[in-house]
Amino acid sequence: xxxxxxxxxxCIDGSALTEAVCDYSAWIAQRVDAPLxxxxxxxxxxxxxxxxxxxxxxxxxxxxxxxDELTAAEQQLSKLRLQQGKQLLQTAKERVIQNGIAEPxxxxxxxxxxxxxxxxxxxxxxxxxxxxxxxxENQPDKLGAKLESILRSLHKxxxxxNGAFKAPQRIMIAYDGSKAADKAIDMxxxxxxxxxxxxxxxxxxxxxxxxxxxxxxxxNKLTAAGGIEVITEHLPGKPExxxxxxxxxxxxxxxxxxxxxxxxxxxxxxGSFTAKMLLNTHKPLLLLR
Numbered sequence: 243x244x245x246x247x248x249x250x251x252x253c254i255d256g257s258a259l260t261e262a263v264c265d266y267s268a269w270i271a272q273r274v275d276a277p278l279x280x281x282x283x284x285x286x287x288x289x290x291x292x293x294x295x296x297x298x299x300x301x302x303x304x305x306x307x308x309x310d311e312l313t314a315a316e317q318q319l320s321k322l323r324l325q326q327g328k329q330l331l332q333t334a335k336e337r338v339i340q341n342g343i344a345e346p347x348x349x350x351x352x353x354x355x356x357x358x359x360x361x362x363x364x365x366x367x368x369x370x371x372x373x374x375x376x377x378x379e380n381q382p383d384k385l386g387a388k389l390e391s392i393l394r395s396l397h398k399x400x401x402x403x404n405g406a407f408k409a410p411q412r413i414m415i416a417y418d419g420s421k422a423a424d425k426a427i428d429m430x431x432x433x434x435x436x437x438x439x440x441x442x443x444x445x446x447x448x449x450x451x452x453x454x455x456x457x458x459x460x461x462n463k464l465t466a467a468g469g470i471e472v473i474t475e476h477l478p479g480k481p482e483x484x485x486x487x488x489x490x491x492x493x494x495x496x497x498x499x500x501x502x503x504x505x506x507x508x509x510x511x512x513g514s515f516t517a518k519m520l521l522n523t524h525k526p527l528l529l530l531r
Contacts, residue, residue, distance in 0.1 A: 248367045249347075250278045252338075253355065256330050259372030264334050265407030266526065267370040268341035273435045276367050279347040280334045282327045283355045284320075324350070356391045366398045368528075373404040373520060385520055393501050393516070393529055399429065400501070402520060402527045410495035414442040416485055416519075419456040422500025422530050427460045429530070430498060431467035440471040444488055446481040482518040489525055501529035 252267035254260045264280070271278040331348040338346045351358055359369065374386045393400055415430060417423045430436045441464060445457045454476060461474045477484050489497060501516045519527060 247365050248276050249362075249365050250274070250276050251359075251362065251366055251369050252278065252280050252334070253359075253369065253371040254280055254282055254330060254334050255372075255375045256326070257372055257375050259374065259403055259405075260330070260334065261337065262403045262405060262407050263370050263372050264337045265341060266401060266403050268338040268343050269407070269409060270368060270370065270401070270435060271338075272342050274367065274433060277345075277347060278338060278343050279349060280331055280338070281358070281362075282331050282348075282350045283358060284323050284327055284350065284352045285354060355388055356395055359392060360395055363396055363398055366396075368399045368401060369396065370401045370403060373402050385517065389520075390502070390517070393531070397531050400529045402529060404520075404526060405524060408495055410439060412440045412442065412492065412494050414444055414485070414489060414492075414494040414497045415460075416481070416497060416499035417443055417445045417457060417460055418447065418481075418500070419445075419453060420500055424460070425530050426498045426500065427463055430470070431464050437469035440473065442473045442475065442488070442492060442494060444475045444477065444485060446477050446479060446484045448478065449476065482515060482522055485519065486522045489523060494525060496526050496528060497523065498528045498530070501531050 250267050250271040252263050254263055267278055267280075270276070327350045331350060335346050335348055369392075371389070371392065372386065373389065374381070374384065375388075389402070393402075413430070413436065415423070415426050417427070430441060443457065443461050443464065445453060447453050457474060457476055461472050464470055464472045475488070477488070485497070488494065497519075499516075499519065502514065516529065
């Protein structure tokens with residue numbers, strides 16, 4: 243097994259969702275027989291130092307002394323971040339080993355998370371990330387600061403985790419006939435990740451014959467793949483509300499759907515369906531573009 247490609251990549255930051263990210267990553271890696279990599283980013287922020295006004299009524303000697311102190315403090319903070327990151331990765335490594343991953347890869351990097359993920363994209367099979375990092379972990383009405391940028395930038399599946407791990411038994415595909423929805427059908431039909439699971443194929447739209455035909459064709463493809471129990475539903479109403487209600491009523495463990503199919507301007511004016519689903523669901527979402 244090549245450990246440099248086809249990776250399940252888990253992004254961890256020490257927030258409350260870190261353990262769940264590790265557990266879902268290990269579950270995926272085992273079922274698809276893929277290497278698991280744990281990534282921790284150290285994103286240095288210099289805003290505080292950059293906005294200090296050192297040009298006031300202090301002498302040059304005092305100014306230099308203050309600069310020296312700031313530099314020393316920054317170096318010490320950097321060392322602490324490195325040490326904290328190493329401890330976090332070690333704890334995460336031990337957890338996924340306990341979950342059955344023999345040789346997890348650990349990686350600590352400096353820089354911007356979105357840029358790092360774009361650089362790693364070609365080696366990914368799936369990215370697993372928490373819905374909120376440390377900045378917003380106590381704000382249930384907020385998404386992670388970088389989550390939308392990550393979802394818009396990557397063209398690999400992204401599993402967004404929002405609660406404690408539960409091994410999925412029932413999944414739901416939010417089907418709307420789009421390119422991303424058909425991509426989801428193909429992925430579920432061909433991946434060993436979904437074998438033995440029950441798949442609810444749910445379309446929320448007006449009852450028209452064309453959409454019914456697309457839904458039936460998608461169901462036939464899943465059934466023909468074998469190893470998946472398929473349940474099909476075509477429902478009216480507001481998509482995000484209907485889908486979230488369906489999740490709760492049928493004990494859905496994981497939802498697969500397309501992400502951010504419209505541009506930012508459209509989403510700014512009308513609101514993003516993806517963001518609404520992320521904020522309103524209590525189960526993980528596997529998002530595709």
